Every structure is written in C-alpha cells, then in structure tokens.
Amino acid sequence: MAVEKTTQGKKATAPPRVNQPEAEETLDASNDNSAKKKPTLQSSGGGGSSWGLRFVGLAAVGAAVAFGTSNVTVDDLPVTLRSLLGQNTALPSSIPPSLFDPVGNKYASELVKISTRKLLVPDASCTAAPKVLSDLVHVDAALGHADDLRNENKVFLLLNGQNHGIFLDWSKDSGCLHALATTAATSLGADPDFFPNGLRLYNSMGHPITTAADLDIDRLAYILTDFQIWVWPGVRVGYVRRVDNVTMTTISLSPLVFDCQGFFNLDEANAIIQHGSDKLMRSPVDSPDAVDGYHADRTSHTAFLDDSQFTRDFRRRSASLARLPSPSFVERMQLVRYEAGQFFRKHEDYFESKDFLGKKDDAIREYHTWAAWAASQIDALMEDQRRREAGEDHVDDTSGIVPDAFQPGGDLYPNPQDTVTWQLGWLNVFLDECALNNFFEDKADVEWGKWIAENTENRAFGVVESLLESRGYMLPYMIQAWERKIGLPLLKYSPPKAPVSGVTHYFRWIRWVKERIQDLGDVAPAHVRPDGPDYPTFRTTFQTKLAGYILEDYSVDELTELWGGSEWAEWLAKHESDTDVILDGARQFVPLFHAAVAAWTRRVGPDDVAALFAYTVPTHVQHFEPNRYVTLFLYLNDVDEGGETVFPYSKERLVTGIERQGMDECSEGLAVPPTKLHMSLFYGQTGDNKLDPKSLHGGCPPAKGVKCTYSVKWLIHH
Structure with missing residues (x-):
C-alpha cells in the first residue's frame, strides 16, 4: 500500500483500510493534505462460509506443502536444534481411502459433545480467607515440589496461561477450594465482578480440579473464570512437556508458540497430500481490499478437506491436545501448498472484520468523558489554590498545586475542542512514556507508533480522534501517561464500568x-x-x-x-x-x-x-465473541530451503540471517523451520481470552522445493 505523509497543520484523516503497510513513499508535503494512512492487517480466511458472523476457528489444524528458498536449512542448525526438530524419510501412505469418504450429519455424532465446565461451589463454612504467603513468583518455584509444599501447608495458584503466581496457606483437610480460588484470583489481578459467573481450577496438564484430593496431588493449579478456555502455559523457552503422547516444547513466550512432535505420522502426512492435492485452489483472505476474496499478500494454494472419518479423528485429537471443550470447535481442515516464491505476508489468524458491539466510537466518547472530568478536577484545584492565595482558606496544603502546563490555557489542560495544541502535547507525553517501556513493540503496534510520531511531528490536527477510531485500546494508557506526568493523586481516574451489551x-x-x-x-x-x-x-x-x-x-x-x-x-x-x-x-x-x-x-x-x-443473567460479563483461538500448523514435508513460519514480534530466535525476496518480515523475530512431522501450535488470544496482536505471523516463501502444511484452527463457537 502507498502511505501518505502529513502536511504540517493539516488534519489527521482516517485512511481507507489496507492490508500490509509498505515502505513509506517520499511525497511532497506541499501537495499532500492528509495524514499518513493508518496501518491495518488482514486475516486468513476460508471460502464459502455460511457464518454470518464470520466465525474463526477456536482451533485450526492445517497441513501445508511448500517449496522454499532459504539460506538456512535443517542441516545448518545447531545440533541441539536439529535434535529438537528431527528429520524423517517419506514412505507411501497405507491409510485406507475409505477413511476419506463422506460421513453423516456432524450434529448427530460425538463430534459435538462438550466437556462442560466443572465450577467450584462456594462453601458457607469457609469463613476465613486463605492467607497469601508471597508476591508474584515464577512457577518453577512450585513445579515438581508437591511434597515440599504439602509439608509446608502451601499451594501455588496462577491465572490461566500465566507463568507467575502466588503461594497460599492451604491444607487438604481444609478444602474450601472456591474461597482459595477467589482469594488467589483477586490477588493476581482478576476482576472480582466476573467471579459470580464461575470459578474453576485446572492442574498443570489442563485437567479440571474439583476436590481437595485433586489439588493435593501437585499442589499447583490454574484459575479460570466464567467461560475462559485453557491456554497451555509456556513456563520458559525450552520447557518440554508430554501431552497425549505429543512432545510440546516452548519456543516463544510472547507470542506463545510451541513446537510439537508426535501428533501425526508419515502415513497421515502423505494421505493428506494425496487426498487434498486435487482440490487445491488459490488461497483466500478476509480483507475488504481482497478482490473476490483473494489478495496479492497471499499467493499460496489451499484445499479444504471434506468432512470424513479421517478429518474427524484429527479434530478430536486436536481438541484433546489443546484442551478445548469440544471437537466441533475445530474448523474445516486445510491443506496449504507453497511453491517456490509463494508466501502469505504477516497477518493475524483472528478476525476483526465484524464489529459485534458497535463500539467503534466508544473510545472517543470515553475520551470526552475523561477530559471533562479531568478539566473539572483541575478547575476545582485551581479554585482551592486561588482561595489559599487570597487568604480565604488557611489550610496549608500544597498537594493539589497544579503544574503550569496543566492549568487552563496550558498545553496539557484537557480540552477536546483544541485539536492541535492540547492533543499534540498529550500525545507527546504518551510517546515519551512509550519509548521508555517499549509499548508499541509489546502491543505489536509498531506501525501505529510511527504513525503517531509522524503526525505529532507534522502538527496535524484531529490526531487523537483518528487514532481512537482504530486503536481505542490505547486510551487508558494515554490517560495513565498524563496522570503520571501531572503527578497528583486527585487526578487518578477510575472509569465507570459500562453496562453489559x-x-x-x-x-x-x-x-x-x-x-x-x-x-x-x-x-x-x-x-x-x-x-x-x-x-x-x-x-x-x-x-x-x-x-x-x-x-x-x-x-x-x-x-x-x-x-x-x-x-x-x-x-x-x-x-x-x-x-x-x-x-x-x-x-x-x-x-x-x-x-x-x-x-x-x-x-x-x-x-x-x-x-x-432457566437462565440467570449475570450482572457483569467479559465480552466474548466467536473468533479464532489457537492454530496448529502441521508440516507435512521437509523443504529444501525456506518456507519458515515467522512471528515478527517474538524476541526469540531459532535461525538468523534469513532473506526472502518480497517478504522482509521473514528476517524479523522467530522463524520456525518447516520440519517434516513437526507442528507449530500458537495462540491468537491470551489467557484471559483477549485477542493477542503479537500472534501476527506469516508464511515465508520456499527458496527451493515445495512446502505442504495441514492447518487446523479452533473457533470459539460450537
């Protein structure tokens, strides 16, 4: 896409939706009246969907074959990494073709069976809150130490998918699991308003804990609230666990990515290629800029495998591995083929094309509400200061003295009607703080950081409104930066909770x-x-x-x-x-x-x-909507060179020095080689079931050979 630069003093306009931000063009500022276009990304999509809500699979399992070119091959990797990834020799498939025959109605099969939540039940006899014994501690302090914890009457609890938790005082005889989970979840920062909707405990293997005896086994548990879905904790890079005869190795914590081995065999890989190859068509994307559902950012080919006993078996196994409530959460399985030079540029697997809540303008309304409140607080403090200076108030209190820049007429006095001086001053405070804590990198929004900096430098007007239309989640961080800058406790804002939609x-x-x-x-x-x-x-x-x-x-x-x-x-x-x-x-x-x-x-x-x-309508609910949750990429064949799956925002590295023509992001972040019979499992949502922009990823082009993957994606829907 071509991106436009701002002209000094011109309005920051809302640009049309685009797919991938390209290198910035050098434009003559004197001829350009608009702000740099906002960067947006596309999502991988499927064809022929009858879902009006554009559901994305909670789990997606996919196999892809691709030819790739790369300066790095498996043989070039360190010995430790080669031993992790392994190599295999192709053999003919012996799987009966009848397993690919059409099957009956999915809804009349075991595929729709749900593993329902096992909620903890409050016990009226548990009147004393369990005692918290520590601050946040890494889970390594508790893993494998059940006997020590039992002797010390301790238990270790964490939130879903997290790697740090707290020790609490607890004995098996006391029971009181609901009280224990409530105390721990509150201390760990979960929202207590959601606790009445249900609390659950899970052990480190993702199985529910319902009794004190269950908890006593490992003395370690993860807390899930309401309908949260299990996320495998990464623990640390290099951590290895065995799940359903699958070896899962953590290769990135943020985004959360696992290398898996043992999930499928060579017969299955060859059968997938054999039965899917004749159905291959140009890979679709979900993007408003995609003509007829296709886009130049994705040049691979995809085959959607029909519902069969073979694919249903994979759906069951996938749901079991990811600890999903039902195999029906798994989307149609896809064979994806990349030939030499074909790619899928960086994208998220989850979909943002549907505004279920109709809240695109909410951030702007919340901004105006906060600004009015903050201005009124400052005005009140200024009146108090005036009274003290006039001798009308003899209280010697300097804790509410407002710095000059924040006083009415100052650059940092909240005034939504001032779309230049106030907004640019506020955004510069925000940018200064972001530079200290790598905010945009951590939020996987580097392009937006550049967009804000460019527009503030060029003194564009209306930047805040244009920003919040697309990145409303930044508003609380912008407010907090302003609060820290003014440094007055009375200006600490607590936004009211909006009614549940x-x-x-x-x-x-x-x-x-x-x-x-x-x-x-x-x-x-x-x-x-x-x-x-x-x-x-x-x-x-x-x-x-x-x-x-x-x-x-x-x-x-x-x-x-x-x-x-x-x-x-x-x-x-x-x-x-x-x-x-x-x-x-x-x-x-x-x-x-x-x-x-x-x-x-x-x-x-x-x-x-x-x-x-009879349904009891909750008072408070964390918003959920059908969307992709976790993805599996099954690598069906070895690629001579290239074809990596790249996660640009990961700080981990398996291989370096990668150069792929037409896809610069392949040299950034974590590049996972497509090693035959291995699989990448990664999450598009966090442990509290919110979309994770760091899950941005891409399929690098093979330099030599063909890459085949089998893609399995899980939707949060049934």
Whole structure:
C-alpha cells in the first residue's frame, strides 16, 4: 500500500483500510493534505462460509506443502536444534481411502459433545480467607515440589496461561477450594465482578480440579473464570512437556508458540497430500481490499478437506491436545501448498472484520468523558489554590498545586475542542512514556507508533480522534501517561464500568445453554439436542428463528406495551428476516435479548422442563465473541530451503540471517523451520481470552522445493 505523509497543520484523516503497510513513499508535503494512512492487517480466511458472523476457528489444524528458498536449512542448525526438530524419510501412505469418504450429519455424532465446565461451589463454612504467603513468583518455584509444599501447608495458584503466581496457606483437610480460588484470583489481578459467573481450577496438564484430593496431588493449579478456555502455559523457552503422547516444547513466550512432535505420522502426512492435492485452489483472505476474496499478500494454494472419518479423528485429537471443550470447535481442515516464491505476508489468524458491539466510537466518547472530568478536577484545584492565595482558606496544603502546563490555557489542560495544541502535547507525553517501556513493540503496534510520531511531528490536527477510531485500546494508557506526568493523586481516574451489551449477553447465553443441554443428556427434549431443529447455535439462521418466535408470541401492539414504546416492536417486525437480527437489536436494546431467550425457553417443553433451562443473567460479563483461538500448523514435508513460519514480534530466535525476496518480515523475530512431522501450535488470544496482536505471523516463501502444511484452527463457537 502507498502511505501518505502529513502536511504540517493539516488534519489527521482516517485512511481507507489496507492490508500490509509498505515502505513509506517520499511525497511532497506541499501537495499532500492528509495524514499518513493508518496501518491495518488482514486475516486468513476460508471460502464459502455460511457464518454470518464470520466465525474463526477456536482451533485450526492445517497441513501445508511448500517449496522454499532459504539460506538456512535443517542441516545448518545447531545440533541441539536439529535434535529438537528431527528429520524423517517419506514412505507411501497405507491409510485406507475409505477413511476419506463422506460421513453423516456432524450434529448427530460425538463430534459435538462438550466437556462442560466443572465450577467450584462456594462453601458457607469457609469463613476465613486463605492467607497469601508471597508476591508474584515464577512457577518453577512450585513445579515438581508437591511434597515440599504439602509439608509446608502451601499451594501455588496462577491465572490461566500465566507463568507467575502466588503461594497460599492451604491444607487438604481444609478444602474450601472456591474461597482459595477467589482469594488467589483477586490477588493476581482478576476482576472480582466476573467471579459470580464461575470459578474453576485446572492442574498443570489442563485437567479440571474439583476436590481437595485433586489439588493435593501437585499442589499447583490454574484459575479460570466464567467461560475462559485453557491456554497451555509456556513456563520458559525450552520447557518440554508430554501431552497425549505429543512432545510440546516452548519456543516463544510472547507470542506463545510451541513446537510439537508426535501428533501425526508419515502415513497421515502423505494421505493428506494425496487426498487434498486435487482440490487445491488459490488461497483466500478476509480483507475488504481482497478482490473476490483473494489478495496479492497471499499467493499460496489451499484445499479444504471434506468432512470424513479421517478429518474427524484429527479434530478430536486436536481438541484433546489443546484442551478445548469440544471437537466441533475445530474448523474445516486445510491443506496449504507453497511453491517456490509463494508466501502469505504477516497477518493475524483472528478476525476483526465484524464489529459485534458497535463500539467503534466508544473510545472517543470515553475520551470526552475523561477530559471533562479531568478539566473539572483541575478547575476545582485551581479554585482551592486561588482561595489559599487570597487568604480565604488557611489550610496549608500544597498537594493539589497544579503544574503550569496543566492549568487552563496550558498545553496539557484537557480540552477536546483544541485539536492541535492540547492533543499534540498529550500525545507527546504518551510517546515519551512509550519509548521508555517499549509499548508499541509489546502491543505489536509498531506501525501505529510511527504513525503517531509522524503526525505529532507534522502538527496535524484531529490526531487523537483518528487514532481512537482504530486503536481505542490505547486510551487508558494515554490517560495513565498524563496522570503520571501531572503527578497528583486527585487526578487518578477510575472509569465507570459500562453496562453489559445485549450482544455480550446473547453470546454467553448460547454457550451456557449448549453446556446445559450437554449436562442434561437424554433429559433434554430431542428437539433442542444437537441434531434437533431448535438446538442453539451462533448461526444467523438461529437468530432469524428466535425473531420469528418472539413475533409468534406477541403482536406488535403487545410488544409495544411490554417494552414501553413502539420503536423496537416495529423495528423487529420490519427486520425479522435480516441477517444478525437479534445481535443488531440487542446491541442497542437489551430487552430484545431477554425476549429471545424467553421465546426459546417457552418452546423447550412444559413448565417443569422449561424450568431446567432457566437462565440467570449475570450482572457483569467479559465480552466474548466467536473468533479464532489457537492454530496448529502441521508440516507435512521437509523443504529444501525456506518456507519458515515467522512471528515478527517474538524476541526469540531459532535461525538468523534469513532473506526472502518480497517478504522482509521473514528476517524479523522467530522463524520456525518447516520440519517434516513437526507442528507449530500458537495462540491468537491470551489467557484471559483477549485477542493477542503479537500472534501476527506469516508464511515465508520456499527458496527451493515445495512446502505442504495441514492447518487446523479452533473457533470459539460450537
């Protein structure tokens, strides 16, 4: 993409969406009136999806074959690394072709079975909070020390996917697991507002802990809240664990990347290539700039393997390895082939093309709210100072003296109407702090750091609004930088918690009711089981069904009376058949969500059966939406040269000195050689199930030979 430079004094405009930021062009500033375009990235995508929500797999398993050129081969690697990655010799596949025959309805199979959450139950007799015995300590202090911890009445707890935790006082006889998890999670910084939605403990192998005896085995546990999904902790680079006969070696902590060996064999690799090669087509991408779903940033070829006993076996094994709730979370499996010179430039696996919450302007509103609050606080402090100087207030207190730059009229006095002096002063304070803590590198937003610096240097106006439209997550950090600069405790801002969106409620209810159906088994009516017509799904067709049920139960006049007005009753009648009708309505009008749940529950069966599905709407919920969670790349063949999977934001290095024509990012970060019968497992989300921009990665072009990978991606949906 061509990027535009700013002209001094010109507005920082919101540029069109682009895929990959290229080297900056040298433009004549006198002829350019806009700010440098905002950098954005694309996501890998699939073709022919019927998911109106553009779901991304919680786990994706993929195999790819690619020819690559590289100055580094397996033989060039250090002995220790060669022993880690290994080499294998190709053999003909003996897998029966019948395993690739089409199979029946997925929803009538074991594939949709869910491992439901094992929630800890509060115990009224546990009145005393467990005692915290340490500050944050690395998990190495507890791993393998169960006997010592038992003798000392200690237990070690961490949050999901983390490598640092705390010691607490605990004995097996005391039990009180819920109280223990509550105390530890609070001390570790988890949000207590989410605890009523459910707390769980897991051992270091990702299995649930439900009893004191379970916890006593290793005296080490990870805490998950609500519907969080397990993340394998990295522990440290080089750490090795055995999971389901698979050897997992941590090769990067941030992003979290594992090398895996033993997940599949040579017969399976050859069978995948054999049965997928005749289906190969140009690899698709999910990007607004992709013409007909294709883009020059991805030049490989992809085959989506049909649902078969073979692929279902891989889905089950993948779900087991990643400790996913269900094999149905795994997307369609993909064979990807890279010939010499073909590549997939840096991208995230998760999707951001759908704004489920409609919150693109929320950061700007929150900015104005904070600025008004901060200005009023400063004004009050200035009035106090005036009264002291006038002798009207004899309290000798200098703790509220406002520095000159922060006083009204100063460069750092919050004033949203001043789109130049105030905004540029604030952004320079933010940039100064970012330079000290490598903020943009840690957030995988280096291009945005350059964009801010360029626009502030050129004194563009409206930079803050343009920034927050796309990178709203930066606002709290910008505010904190300003707070540290002014250094007054009274200017410490605590933003109010926003009401839970009806979209968030809807997504959580879908997950809850699926688990409820699984737990009830044959007690659940047949029509709401996975192969029944009323089984809840994230599909848009289910939303349409719910909208129809609401309108079967109520006339527009009755809804008008129920909702205290006609606006949303008439809207629902008009938009009943629209894609995402429930999401679009509940986003702005939460009672529509309640009506949808009630309509479905009413159709479950008689009152005693419907009562089994009574849903308690939580007060607070961390937003979740269907998206990719973790990815597996299965390397099916050795590549003569090149074809690495590169993670530009990782600080780890396996090989260096890589040069790939047309893909500069291959020389940055962690480059994983595509060694046959090995697999890369990496996460697109963090342990608290938030998108991780550091998971940005790319497929480097082979310099010699062909690279084949089998790609498995997991979606958080069922």
